[in-house]
Amino acid sequence: MKPVKIGFLGFGTVGQGAAIVLARNALEISRRAGREISVKSAVVRDINRTREAGLEGVILTTDPLDVVNDPDIDVVVEVVGGDEPAKTLLLQAIANGKHVVTANKALIARFGNELFEAAREHNVSVAFEAAVAGGIPVIKSIREGLAGNKIQWLAGIINGTSNYILTEMRDKGRDFADVLQEAQDLGYAEADPTFDVEGIDAAHKLTILASIAFGVPLKFDAVYIEGISHITREDTAYAEELGYRIKHLGLAVDTGDGLELRVHPTLIPERRLIANVDGVMNAVLVQADAVGPTLYYGAGAGAEPTGSSIVADIMDAARVASAAVDNRVPHLAFQHDALNDVRVLSSSEFSTSYYLRILVDDKPGVMADISRILGDEDISIEAIIQKEPTADSARVPIILLTRKMVEGAMESAIAKIEALGSVEGTVTRIRVESLG
Ligand code: NDP
Ligand code: HSE
DSSP: OOOEEEEEEOOSHHHHHHHHHHHHTHHHHHHHHSSOEEEEEEEOSOTTSOOSSOOTTOEEESOTHHHHTOTTOOEEEEOSOSSTTHHHHHHHHHHTTOEEEEOOHHHHHHHHHHHHHHHHHTTOOEEOGGGSSTTOOHHHIIIIITTTSOEEEEEEEOOHHHHHHHHHHHHHOOOHHHHHHHHHHTTOSOSSTHHHHTSHHHHHHHHHHHHHHHTOOOOGGGOEEOOSTTOOHHHHHHHHHTTEEEEEEEEEEEOSSSEEEEEEEEEEETTSGGGGOOTTEEEEEEEETTTEEEEEEEEOSSHHHHHHHHHHHHHHHHHHTTSOGGGSOOTTSSOGGGOOOOOBOOGGGOEEEEEEEEEEESSTTHHHHHHHHHHHTTOOEEEEEEOOOOTTOSEEEEEEEEOOEEHHHHHHHHHHHHTSTTEEEEEEEEEEOOOO
């Protein structure tokens, strides 16, 4: 059979990672795919930059049309990132009848509905395993492996950069900015690293996971997003004292009354496997009715792990090339005309427990005031730590863990606590999930 010809749009960390895997494992790959896979060309900005991947036989160009309009190319791999020119180029490749593979979660989360529609029209596929959790085949697992289940919720550590920062801060006491710079140097971070640390990248990935788990259209704008930039070493230490780890988590929950789609730092009991997923590693825990909980773990970013997902998608594209679009696994797991537009809950409707850190005057009655406010909102306290005052401060932190409640009650309680004369500044609040 004739080889599958690939054209890369972008040949940076991920593009080269995929090319290295394709070259090193060429024999294994063709034994599996039944055909050879060969890289014909790659589009870059700077043609003179030194590349790690061997470029023998690869045409390097700065004109993307050399790839998307080349009739010889079967599969276009988009690893440029960003909205444009990526979106226009993919639509052009699709219109030219090419299958496309992308690692661009921002693009899929925000414009996937449009790309899939175009792909169906032209009888090609859009594959995006690399867009979520780097090297972990979690899309395939949920979309195909769990196809017989009703999925109840999923929770994932789905941004490698944030997990790397939180781990290094906790284990080595390192500074946020230093670790972020290191994650950038290692090729883990997004072109704009605020996407990583402010939770936007994780929200892109959660949008995709929620769609394939629940059969809903992609709804990035409905995701509640909080990043890790306000997490301090102090909170990490108090969390440990209480038997928890702080992780940046994406959660998608089918409550029965609507979906909770949320991304935020979260205290998780340290005995949970997912609480021990450290560094750039990612993990996604899926709770489904037939199989129960399943956990998918592996490298969440980096050249070859992400390249591994890209290569698997290229092989799938090569295999399905001859199948009619209705005979392929649907892009979002459910048939495109069977997607349900389920309501997404607002943050005040979320149900969760809380960690609160409150800086108070060290005087009698303060704790009683706080307890009364929480009691008035029907919020039960599960644990309290009250620290001794230090020699240089008259204020002490009180750390509280609450039971589960509707978040609107907590918002109201926090406003009242912050208004107390004995409380300094704002209350630090981090959600707590048992993931049991
Ligand atoms: P890089 O910055 O390493 O690579 C981007 C590539 O695109 C470079 O080769 C660059 O050219 C080229 N490029 C950028 N803009 C243009 C343009 N306008 N025209 C032509 N070429 C262009 O990014 P990554 O490989 O890290 O990321 C690529 C995608 O993969 C992103 O969507 C990212 O979110 C996603 N991703 C990244 C992961 C990672 O671990 N890094 C993991 C999972 C997904 P040049 O080399 O000349 O600069
Ligand atoms: N910047 C992303 C991360 C890359 O750190 O997880 C993988 O999607």
